Amino acid sequence: MSTGDRSRILENRAQSLFEEGKFADAMTAAAAATESARRVAVQDDSEYPGLIEALLINAEILRHVGEFDESANAYKEAAYLIDQHGGSDVDRARVAMGRAICTDAAGNMRAASKLYEQAIEELESLTPPDLEEAANLRNNLAMLYREEGLFDRAEEHYVSAINICERIYGKEDLTVAALYNNLAALYLTAAHYPEALEIAKQALAIREKLLAQNSAEIAQSYSNLGSILYGQGELDEAIEHFQRAVEILEEGNETDPEEYEVVISNYIDLLKESGDTATADEVTKRAREHYRAINTAQ
Template sequence: MGNQKSLSTKDALKFAKKAEETGDKEKAQKYFEAILTTYPDNEDAVIGIRRLNPNSLFRSDIDELKELFKESKFWEVEVKCKNYLERYPEVQELYSLLGLVMGIKGAHSEALSHFKKAAEITPLNASVQFNLGNAFKFTGNNKLALQSFMQAINIDPKYVPALSNAGLILMVEKKYDAALELFTAAAHLMPDSVEVLCNVAGALREKGEYEIAIHHYHKAIELDATNAQVFLDMAMCEKLNDNPAEAKNIYELITTEDPLNTDAHNSFGNFLKETGELEEAISHYERAIELEPTNPAPVNNLGILYRDDGQDDKAEEVFELAREKFREAKKVH
């Protein structure tokens, strides 16, 4: 049976080449296409099709660009996409890939332009709408970003990244019920995603449903106990739930297990300041500053602590030190 197929393919190639030689391109194309229907990777047939259509863009060309993108060869992708677009200005994938490359380069306005064009060509593609939403978000237009994310969800209700990103914008707009609805839908689709579970927990926390939020943080920790931010968010939730002792236990755990975590020391300092444990708060702020001298948060928090405690001279000393460090960092960059 294998030999029969091989002979059949050889015969088809022979007839295709003969038709090509006699100028019957249509007949040759049919033979090559017939081979590719059964053997889509047949190199001779692929070359034959390309030879008959020297000015056409093929799926394999797009696949090659996507592979280059996966390999982080962004400059090559950019150059090839621009060259192809001069000949094929209506190919959505070229605009989408070029938009992704521009976004990685930080040229978000240019990325937005390419994603808009991709959406004009294929408006009912969820990935295209998602990319467009991200481009709007990066350029500061949350309203249009949300519209694009919702359009992606309408096209594909199971598109978790769009559900998540739309929910995050609604969180910024303090529309917590609507955000929770989207996050919950995402959690049903991806129940083992730490990020999705934390989004649900964050919306619940903002709604004041602390117990349920804490439950979701625990589920996230069961999946990944190495994510310090989840512990920090849960500690804040415990504090809001009138359980400062448990919150303090969590902060102590994180700063012990992850002693180089600047955010953990800064957050613990904030907590200790609120509970009146100023010496301990100062210690954690100073540790955070030591770890990351140009981070403005712990420096400002330490200065505010001294100011609120009536130690204006110390506060000004800290603020001046912060200004000096920022000036030094600016010179370096």
């Protein structure tokens, strides 16, 4: 067995371990595959594509487990080798996508925005284009533009992501619903309440059709609708929606404590604003008990 064959076996082993959820073993195998491929490439220039592939596998595994600095270094080396020794358009797109995500995770919004734009262009220029990954990156980029207050750019990328995902998955799909939810949140931030309400209702309708009625995603939709209705000055309807969101979260078995705290706090604040302090006090007491139960379970 040649060293190059051994490297490829290690790469396949790393990918299999990752798919099985054995992340620590996958990281070890990917690092070993990279070092093996590096030794082969130093001796034979024709083996550099193998090193580039090993680096990309290593980078992707590190990125998925949250080791963004190490992942960024592997992507950087892969990019350098592609420039020096050549590489496929797919490899260039993988590098661009990975570097954008790692830069985003590091909190460098400006640099991440530029890298996302580059990665989207490269993914959509492939033959065939990788529209699914491009849509994911458009969603990420829209979030960055939203944080920067660049409403029009954020809207453009959310709408493009929605159009792509509707073509790929159909309109009644949870990925589409999540994008609707994000677009509604953008409209809410910009105080475009009628648009936000329409989109948020579409997200809820999809989720109610496809998910169990006590799912956290449905609770999120009710909470978002409550925020929109409150923005429109419809206090009573807002309270009803927050109440439903709280009921769903309290019925669910996998409620996130932070999410529950945000929703219940908003509900209590609205009750107090409406003058219903008795119910607010009752909900506060129940929330403390439920919050303790959530933390104990986790």
